Amino acid sequence: NAGVMQNPRHLVRRRGQEARLRCSPMKGHSHVYWYRQLPEEGLKFMVYLQKENIIDESGMPKERFSAEFPKEGPSILRIQQVVRGDSAAYFCASSPRDVYMNTEAFFGQGTRLTVV
Amino acid sequence: RKEVEQDPGPFNVPEGATVAFNCTYSNSASQSFFWYRQDCRKEPKLLMSVYSSGNEDGRFTAQLNRASQYISLLIRDSKLSDSATYLCVVNMDSSASKIIFGSGTRLSIRP
Numbered sequence: 001n002a003g004v005m006q007n008p009r010h011l012v013r014r015r016g017q018e019a020r021l022r023c024s025p026m027k028g029h030s031h032v033y034w035y036r037q038l039p040e041e042g043l044k045f046m047v048y049l050q051k052e053n054i055i056d057e058s059g060m061p062k063e064r065f066s067a068e069f070p071k072e073g074p075s076i077l078r079i080q081q082v083v084r085g086d087s088a089a090y091f092c093a094s095s096p097r098d099v100y101m102n103t104e105a106f107f108g109q110g111t112r113l114t115v116v
Numbered sequence: 117r118k119e120v121e122q123d124p125g126p127f128n129v130p131e132g133a134t135v136a137f138n139c140t141y142s143n144s145a146s147q148s149f150f151w152y153r154q155d156c157r158k159e160p161k162l163l164m165s166v167y168s169s170g171n172e173d174g175r176f177t178a179q180l181n182r183a184s185q186y187i188s189l190l191i192r193d194s195k196l197s198d199s200a201t202y203l204c205v206v207n208m209d210s211s212a213s214k215i216i217f218g219s220g221t222r223l224s225i226r227p
Contacts, residue, residue: 042217107159
């Protein structure tokens with residue numbers, strides 16, 4: 001049973017380009033969470049999705065950021081017109097049930113986005 | 117005041133030592149508490165949940181003090197492999213957006 005798979009592991013984008021980050025949850029997990037981690041900081045919640053539904057996007061910036069979790073395929077975090085401040089590690093986690101803290105959430109290895 | 121605060125460290129202790137660090141939280145209605153471990157440039161992994169009565173897992177002991185709103189992690193007989201950043205995690209209520217990660221305490225064990 002493969003763990004949470006994120007790709008790419010490293011992504012370099014120029015200012016103004018688009019970044020697409022992918023996350024395949026663990027087999028049997030239908031709940032996906034995206035977090036952002038800046039250097040020397042903790043993880044900040046961004047969005048919580050179930051298949052084809054955004055459940056909570058209260059941590060997403062209002063502009064340029066979007067997320068989806070289609071019926072088939074991985075969850076995608078999309079950042080349009082990237083700026084230097086978007087440089088961070090983006091982690092995806094999955095769980096088999098909602099309210100994941102009542103059951104362990106498993107994290108992917110993260111995508112490190114660098115905007116140059 | 118931050119919702120979850122941790123001493124960033126670093127804590128630099130010799131192998132075999134006992135080390136403890138605390139984490140304070142601001143919301144007295146917080147429901148669940150956890151310690152995660154994060155190695156350098158890796159993903160966080162659950163270390164242990166923190167129960168009201170306190171709990172132990174091998175060399176690790178976690179405690180919760182609701183009155184003073186802090187949780188603690190004690191590591192006995194520390195090993196070199198314990199070197200990592202320890203993240204305090206607090207679940208404010210039953211929604212995913214209210215799961216708050218502390219910024220972490222860096223621990224370095226020296227031979």
